[in-house]
Amino acid sequence: MNxxxxxxxxxxKELLTLQVILSIAAMLVVFQVIGKSVGSQNRxxxxxxxxxxxxxxxxxxxxRLISALAEAGYEIKPSAERGIEAALAAPAQAAENSFLxxxxxxxxxxxxxxxxxxxxxxxxxxxxxGLGPVLAASRTRKAVAVVSGELxxxxxxxxxxxxxxxxxxxxxxxxxxxxxxxxxxxxxxSQVVAFIQSQTYFFPVAVFFIVILSAQMIMTSVAGExxxxxxxxxxSSPIDRRLLVMSKLTASAVIAAALSAAYMLGMRSFMSxxxxxxxxxxxxxTAAAGPALAKLGLLITPSGYFLIGVSVLFCILCALxxxxxxxVLSEDLKSTQAMMTPLMMALMLSxxxxxxxxxxxxxxxxxxxxxxxxxxxxxMAPQNMMMGNTxxxxxxxxxxxxxxxxxxxxxxxxxxxxxxxxxxxxxxxxK
Amino acid sequence: MxxxxxxxxxxxxxxxxxxxxLTFDVREGEIFALVGPNGVGKSTTLKTIATIxxxxxxxxxVFGLDTARDxxxxxxxxxxxxxxxxxxxxxxxxxxxxxxxxxxxxDRKKAAAAVAFGSELSGLKDRLxxxxxxxxxxxxxxxxxxRAVMIKPKLAILDATRPTx
Numbered sequence: 018m019n020x021x022x023x024x025x026x027x028x029x030k031e032l033l034t035l036q037v038i039l040s041i042a043a044m045l046v047v048f049q050v051i052g053k054s055v056g057s058q059n060r061x062x063x064x065x066x067x068x069x070x071x072x073x074x075x076x077x078x079x080x081r082l083i084s085a086l087a088e089a090g091y092e093i094k095p096s097a098e099r100g101i102e103a104a105l106a107a108p109a110q111a112a113e114n115s116f117l118x119x120x121x122x123x124x125x126x127x128x129x130x131x132x133x134x135x136x137x138x139x140x141x142x143x144x145x146x147g148l149g150p151v152l153a154a155s156r157t158r159k160a161v162a163v164v165s166g167e168l169x170x171x172x173x174x175x176x177x178x179x180x181x182x183x184x185x186x187x188x189x190x191x192x193x194x195x196x197x198x199x200x201x202x203x204x205x206x207s208q209v210v211a212f213i214q215s216q217t218y219f220f221p222v223a224v225f226f227i228v229i230l231s232a233q234m235i236m237t238s239v240a241g242e243x244x245x246x247x248x249x250x251x252x253s254s255p256i257d258r259r260l261l262v263m264s265k266l267t268a269s270a271v272i273a274a275a276l277s278a279a280y281m282l283g284m285r286s287f288m289s290x291x292x293x294x295x296x297x298x299x300x301x302x303t304a305a306a307g308p309a310l311a312k313l314g315l316l317i318t319p320s321g322y323f324l325i326g327v328s329v330l331f332c333i334l335c336a337l338x339x340x341x342x343x344x345v346l347s348e349d350l351k352s353t354q355a356m357m358t359p360l361m362m363a364l365m366l367s368x369x370x371x372x373x374x375x376x377x378x379x380x381x382x383x384x385x386x387x388x389x390x391x392x393x394x395x396x397m398a399p400q401n402m403m404m405g406n407t408x409x410x411x412x413x414x415x416x417x418x419x420x421x422x423x424x425x426x427x428x429x430x431x432x433x434x435x436x437x438x439x440x441x442x443x444x445x446x447x448k
Numbered sequence: 449m450x451x452x453x454x455x456x457x458x459x460x461x462x463x464x465x466x467x468x469x470l471t472f473d474v475r476e477g478e479i480f481a482l483v484g485p486n487g488v489g490k491s492t493t494l495k496t497i498a499t500i501x502x503x504x505x506x507x508x509x510v511f512g513l514d515t516a517r518d519x520x521x522x523x524x525x526x527x528x529x530x531x532x533x534x535x536x537x538x539x540x541x542x543x544x545x546x547x548x549x550x551x552x553x554x555d556r557k558k559a560a561a562a563v564a565f566g567s568e569l570s571g572l573k574d575r576l577x578x579x580x581x582x583x584x585x586x587x588x589x590x591x592x593x594x595r596a597v598m599i600k601p602k603l604a605i606l607d608a609t610r611p612t613x
Contacts, residue, residue: 020550020551020554023547023550023551024551027536027539027543027547030536030538030539030543031536031537031538031539034538245533245534245535245536245537246530246531246532246533246534247533247534247535247536249495249498249500249528249530249533250528250529250530250533250548250595251551252499252500253498253499253500253523253526253527253528253605254523254548254551254552255520255523255524255552255554256551434502435500435501435502438495438500438501439461439501
């Protein structure tokens with residue numbers, strides 16, 4: 018009979034209450050509903066690609082501009098009105114937000130070598146919210162670029178016959194190279210950064226929640242056993258006390274992993290609804306740049322993912338063992354919240370600071386502080402693996418393993434002696 | 449052989465002396481009650497016999513085993529019911545007895561027999577299938593008493609089993 022499994026099973030039964038299961042289900046439903054509704058609204062906003070054209074010139078050039086816009090994917094809706102005010106006020110176009118005014122005499126003016134203009138009007142509703150206005154602004158910018166390009170081609174074809182207009186517009190296209198560890202590959206830096214962000218976007222959030230959840234669970238479990246005096250009964254049993262410690266750590270880690278998976282599923286569904294439209298271009302660009310990124314050594318290999326997993330595992334184990342000790346020091350269940358503070362602060366530091374500062378160029382004090390926190394190594398692991406800093410990840414894992422071992426030994430020592438029942442930190446009490 | 453032998457037991461928490469030079473014996477088969485006013489160290493003494501606390505000085509032995517030097521051996525033959533103890537609230541009464549029997553006996557057959565005995569002793573019948581959090585104080589106490597006795601320990605240490613009026 019495996020007494021360890023009996024202990025873990027009991028811990029899981031105690032921790033996984035109906036309330037916990039219901040709250041996970043509710044969280045999944047809420048995220049799913051919000052994500053779906055946001056996503057469908059964004060898609061409907063994005064599908065509105067209409068552009069009302071008020072063509073007062075009615076020339077070959079104006080027709081060329083309009084057909085270029087149609088080719089670029091805009092749904093052209095010609096207006097019969099003779100002015101922009103009338104077109105904006107027309108009931109038939111009341112639902113339209115984007116308008117293009119091509120003034121009379123455009124072709125004539127441009128052909129005579131003088132400057133003319135076209136006008137774009139974007140209707141902004143005062144009560145507009147969500148991503149609709151952002152997407153509309155982006156569509157207008159693209160339409161402006163299409164029209165400007167087409168006008169340039171028109172002028173260049175007329176003024177410099179015999180020379181391809183594309184050559185005249187951009188005789189020496191600028192190529193962007195990203196250099197990583199001395200290797201230069203033709204890929205825009207923006208795509209490299211977008212790729213790194215896309216790979217590491219969810220990761221720290223997931224780790225953060227796993228750590229918080231598991232730490233809270235084990236602290237509540239230990240403090241609860243102390244308060245209910247069920248711990249005293251267990252301590253008087255012939256079970257090896259190290260097994261008691263390990264069973265609590267294992268059960269908390271298992272439940273925390275399940276909770277975090279549920280959370281991340283919900284979060285992913287929620288975020289995909291929001292970012293589906295806006296990140297489409299970036300994602301496509303990143304996919305296209307895949308071979309270039311591989312040449313730069315920025316793609317994580319299966320063994321790289323394995324090392325990241327090991328780092329996260331030790332991060333969770335470190336948090337659990339520290340939370341276990343804090344739980345032992347807690348006066349009662351209520352005081353566990355206060356006891357969580359130092360752990361939360363350490364987590365926040367290791368999670369947030371690397372987002373805002375470049376650790377490689379940070380001063381020694383900040384580096385020392387961050388790398389002394391075992392969680393930092395897990396947060397930094399994906400980036401380090403992408404950059405080929407395998408040794409750094411391995412050093413981090415070794416450090417985390419050392420911290421975990423020390424904490425488990427200390428926790429087991431606390432469990433072995435009477436300190437478990439007599440040692441506590443008091444908050445807000447005067448002697 | 450005495451079931452319990454306590455000689456000059458002193459237990460201090462920092463500067464506070466909870467037990468000062470206590471000496472007594474309990475014979476095998478004897479039902480021994482430790483009675484006294486609140487705060488004189490009764491629970492501390494019982495916790496020391498149950499190997500949860502270590503004596504500051506003096507000695508405590510259970511069936512000849514020293515609680516400080518051979519704590520594991522003592523734990524094999526005792527059963528301790530703490531004062532105002534609770535049970536795991538999200539387990540059913542039956543699950544609680546099952547778990548405790550396995551923890552103390554580490555043998556499924558022996559544990560099953562102990563649980564059958566404990567279920568009978570508790571008198572909780574069908575309520576054993578309900579979660580402990582639905583029990584009244586009295587029902588919880590019955591369950592805990594059954595738990596303490598069902599493994600048929602050589603020494604049962606029951607702290608304030610009858611609440612002070």
